[in-house]
Amino acid sequence: MENICNELKVRPLLPLWGNKPMELLSRYVNDSVKAIIVAVNPKLSKEWLGQVIDEKFLDYLRDNNIRPCTDAGEYHTFVVDGPMFKRYIKIVDGKKVKVEHDGWWFLDVLKYEVVEKE
Numbered sequence: 001m002e003n004i005c006n007e008l009k010v011r012p013l014l015p016l017w018g019n020k021p022m023e024l025l026s027r028y029v030n031d032s033v034k035a036i037i038v039a040v041n042p043k044l045s046k047e048w049l050g051q052v053i054d055e056k057f058l059d060y061l062r063d064n065n066i067r068p069c070t071d072a073g074e075y076h077t078f079v080v081d082g083p084m085f086k087r088y089i090k091i092v093d094g095k096k097v098k099v100e101h102d103g104w105w106f107l108d109v110l111k112y113e114v115v116e117k118e
Contacts, residue, residue: 021069022058029054034081036091042103043074049096049107053077087114 005012016024028035037048037057043066051057061068070076081088093111098104 021067022062025053025061025068026055026058029058032081032083033079034088035077035079036107037075038078038107038109039076040105041074046096046098046105048075049105050091050094085117087116089113090115 001012035053037051037053040046040048043064048057048060058068060066066074080091090113091107091109091111092113094107094109097106097108099106
């Protein structure tokens, strides 16, 4: 990334760089940002798909020595709610789909609703 930025004469802003990953993710959870897990590689169980990132998930990452900020792409998330949003996304229906050639599991969202907050 630095090489590309240098070529373009752009200075990258990296506000999260240098922070402790588990502290970042924990702060994210404690700040009421709600993200669900939408993809997992073979290191994680497909049972995590559709689950909200919470303290239980953070404990699972710690216990299994999995990088919390997914530096190696262990899982991917989708933010469905947070204090900065006026509405939230409610996943109504989905199914777990496995990609056979590499063992990844994905949450295929089949139906969702955008809901006003009260």
